[in-house]
Amino acid sequence: xxxxxxxxxxxxxxxxxxxxxxxxxxxxxxxxxxxxxxxxxxxxxxxxxxxxxxxxxxxxxxxxxxxxxxxxxxxxxxxxxxxxxxxxxxxxxxxxxxxxxxxxxxxxxxxxxxxxxxxxxxxxxxxxxxxxxxxxxxxxxxxxxxxxxxxxxxxxxxxxxxxxxxxxxxxxxxxxxxxxxxx
Numbered sequence: 001x002x003x004x005x006x007x008x009x010x011x012x013x014x015x016x017x018x019x020x021x022x023x024x025x026x027x028x029x030x031x032x033x034x035x036x037x038x039x040x041x042x043x044x045x046x047x048x049x050x051x052x053x054x055x056x057x058x059x060x061x062x063x064x065x066x067x068x069x070x071x072x073x074x075x076x077x078x079x080x081x082x083x084x085x086x087x088x089x090x091x092x093x094x095x096x097x098x099x100x101x102x103x104x105x106x107x108x109x110x111x112x113x114x115x116x117x118x119x120x121x122x123x124x125x126x127x128x129x130x131x132x133x134x135x136x137x138x139x140x141x142x143x144x145x146x147x148x149x150x151x152x153x154x155x156x157x158x159x160x161x162x163x164x165x166x167x168x169x170x171x172x173x174x175x176x177x178x179x180x181x182x183x
Contacts, residue, residue: 051130052121056114058137059146066150069103 076099077092087095125133136142 048122048127048130049118051127051134052118053114054134055121055130055137056117058134058142059149069100069107072103073099 073096077096080095081087081092121130137146
């Protein structure tokens with residue numbers, strides 16, 4: 001279908017040209033990527049490794065580790081208290097303190113969080129996306145997100161817990177009603 005309007009023809013031509021440039025760029029990029037030798041693949045992996053390390057550092061992983069550590073320690077203590085409800089307070093204190101010490105030692109020994117996060121970042125982000133994430137987290141907005149992330153996490157978990165608990169009466173009613181109908 002042709003059009004007599006020169007503006008529409010120009011617009012269509014421009015879109016076609018942009019599309020061809022994009023296709024050509026992608027084709028050339030894939031060809032170049034296909035030509036990457038083992039050394040180039042190693043370089044890409046090294047770059048990915050460096051980017052993920054930088055991303056973990058930029059996202060103030062230590063602050064998030066502290067939040068997760070407290071939650072982990074609480075879960076361990078709660079599980080022990082559930083399984084052994086008659087434990088004396090001194091034993092519970094020892095459990096909390098030793099759990100905290102083990103977690104702290106593993107974190108301080110080096111790459112504890114990095115070794116956990118690396119496969120997750122590697123799975124979900126390519127090298128281009130990792131570069132963009134690093135750029136974002138280096139920006140003022142990225143740094144603000146880092147500062148407020150622990151509060152966002154804590155508040156979200158709290159609100160999620162409250163919401164979940166608000167559903168309990170309805171769930172109980174439905175289960176009781178269903179069981180009554182089956183009997």
